[in-house]
Amino acid sequence: MPSLRQKILLGYVALAILLLGLSIRVLVELRDMEIQIKTGARISEFFDSALEMRRFEKNYFLYRQAADLNEYHRFLAQGGKLLDENPEVFIGLASPQRVQALRERLNRYAAEMGKYAMLADPGIAQAIRALGMEIVSTAQTLEEAERRSIRQRIEQHRREFLFTLSGLLILLTVSALLVLRNIVRPLQDMEIRMEAIAQGSTDRLAATSHDREIASLVRAANHMLDELRLRQRQQLLQTERLASLGRLISGVAHEINNPLSNISSSAQILLEDETTDPAWQRELLQQIDSETTRAQNIVRSLLDYARKRQSEQTAISLRPMVQETLRFLRADIPENVNIELDIPETLVVQGDKSHLQQAWFNLLRNAVESIENIGEVRVLAFALASGEAVIKIWDNGHGIATEVLPHVFEPFYSTRQDGAGMGLFIVKEIIDEHGGAISVESEPGKGTQFTVELPTGASQPENS
Missing domain, CATH: 3.30.565.10 (Histidine kinase-like ATPase, C-terminal domain)
Incomplete structure (x- = not known):
């Protein structure tokens, strides 16, 4: 069973790994968004170039100015360059066939404008207008597709963010509940039990947690309570022994009074007897010694009874x-x-x-x-x-x-x-x-x- 310290360390490591994973995911998403924005910028530039081509096309048809024709060719070249340098951007929004068709329209658009500049044929002008409209329509379709893609990507990021946030909240809630159950609640129970112990309770603590530190604390507290109960029992036994001793005192007083009376009588006889018969005096002294030994035995028995010993x-x-x-x-x-x-x-x-x-x-x-x-x-x-x-x-x-x-x-x-x-x-x-x-x-x-x-x-x- 891992210890509480190991669990906390494991929690920190898991949190660090989670944060690292989220950071990497955010960086990847930011990189994708950057690419998406650049892609959108290329499509927008192409669409703007198509609109400018149409504008200078119309101006040239109206005023026949060389400057308008030059601007037309400049924006046409810019659009073609965007299409040639970023084929993956356009293919990502349309099929390769549509991109190839767009490139062919640009070439025809340029060729037809060259013919019109030399011949000024109204039929050629009509064809140029039709090609220009198709190019602008295709560019507009590509831009709308790119905008939809960006909106979808943003919506996807929003859903992923909400999902990640919900997951984090659930993870934090579960972690808080685990901490509450495995750490806070056992410590609160220990606090309540310690208050009960302070008020005199000696009931053993229940092992409410399997964590090594909490279990060790419970074992130490139970060992202390066992020792406390043992000492209380020993003290109560000794108290009862002394209480019994008090009840014995009256009986012992009667029992010890007999040898004391005999000792006193023998001593008085010796004091009052004026004879010098050694045998008689020796007999009285032996009685005194015997009764003294008897009294000593009674007192020794009483002390042995009251004394707490092995x-x-x-x-x-x-x-x-x-x-x-x-x-x-x-x-x-x-x-x-x-x-x-x-x-x-x-x-x-x-x-x-x-x-x-x-x-x-x-x-x-x-x-x-x-x-x-x-x-x-x-x-x-x-x-x-x-x-x-x-x-x-x-x-x-x-x-x-x-x-x-x-x-x-x-x-x-x-x-x-x-x-x-x-x-x-x-x-x-x-x-x-x-x-x-x-x-x-x-x-x-x-x-x-x-x-x-x-x-x-x-x-x-x-x-x-």
């Missing part, structure tokens, strides 16, 4: 990880909701702990929030012979409407007024990131079940 695949024991996630969620679990775990202690999955915890947190929180009265949430997990772990999270909440079910994993889709519509989308992103799969089954009024499939871990599991 996935780190390790072998993880599934049951302790789900139990830890439930501790984070404890503050949001009402007393009327019972949670049951049926996960083998030996079941290990391969993945990133903090990312998977976020997925379990979102799924479990949704299950708890779907229960309005007394209900239960069950987490069932087992390993398949194919090397995959299946995790089912079931609740007997209000369920999901049939028309909503196909859209639950779409970003920004939420049926709650305060929902961002990113929770289940993040879950699916995490499961896909781990090479797994997730599906959902639901019946309004009876409950919902999410089924997750993950690759099992073959190495030593990470402590949760």
Whole structure:
């Protein structure tokens, strides 16, 4: 596909060739008109000579003056010279036979006048008059034919000029339409789309032109929009992650309060105890150290959950990880909701702990929030012979409407007024990131079940 620059250059070359062709055509036409005018001048001179011959012929018959006879012979010689020197001019207007007959009449006309000058015979005079009339009539016919030829040539030039002008107008109109369609309109579309992008739109641009420059500009703009959408999605995911972190704070506060209370109690006992039993003091210090480590693990888990980082695949024991996630969620679990775990202690999955915890947190929180009265949430997990772990999270909440079910994993889709519509989308992103799969089954009024499939871990599991 030629580039826009090549098309413009090709247009200039075509225009230059067209103008050169028109210039050559005009020069040829001017040359033809010049020849036509010269031809007309020769015919007019011959006709004038014929009229002058007749005039001096009549004067000589009336006054018998030698001067009139001399003028007669001068114009007769001039007419004969024009006829002899420009035969192609006369043959172009009459047949060669008529031109030859005209030449013979001129010769007879001269011969008869010579006889009359010697004899002055009235019969000869009558013959001279007849020959003169024939010569003038023929000259007049030739002049009229030449004038008609000139008028026809002028009319032909006028038609050709109008045709050429019409062709140029059509060519310019077509060129303008092509420029409008291939250059102006795509640029206008780009301008409109850029204004939409400035207002926040990230829809990809359609390729409205096949020109290399326009297509390259569209590709660059689409690449920019893809990067912009990717960054917006990453930012939204991080925002949702931080929002989830905010909801975790209350649960973490309850969870971290226990080791802090134990640390405080052990420290007070050490301060108040006046005994110097080293074993007892060592036991209290070990409790402080153990509870401190426990608090550190809770804080580390919280930071891992909130921190945006690359996935780190390790072998993880599934049951302790789900139990830890439930501790984070404890503050949001009402007393009327019972949670049951049926996960083998030996079941290990391969993945990133903090990312998977976020997925379990979102799924479990949704299950708890779907229960309005007394209900239960069950987490069932087992390993398949194919090397995959299946995790089912079931609740007997209000369920999901049939028309909503196909859209639950779409970003920004939420049926709650305060929902961002990113929770289940993040879950699916995490499961896909781990090479797994997730599906959902639901019946309004009876409950919902999410089924997750993950690759099992073959190495030593990470402590949760």
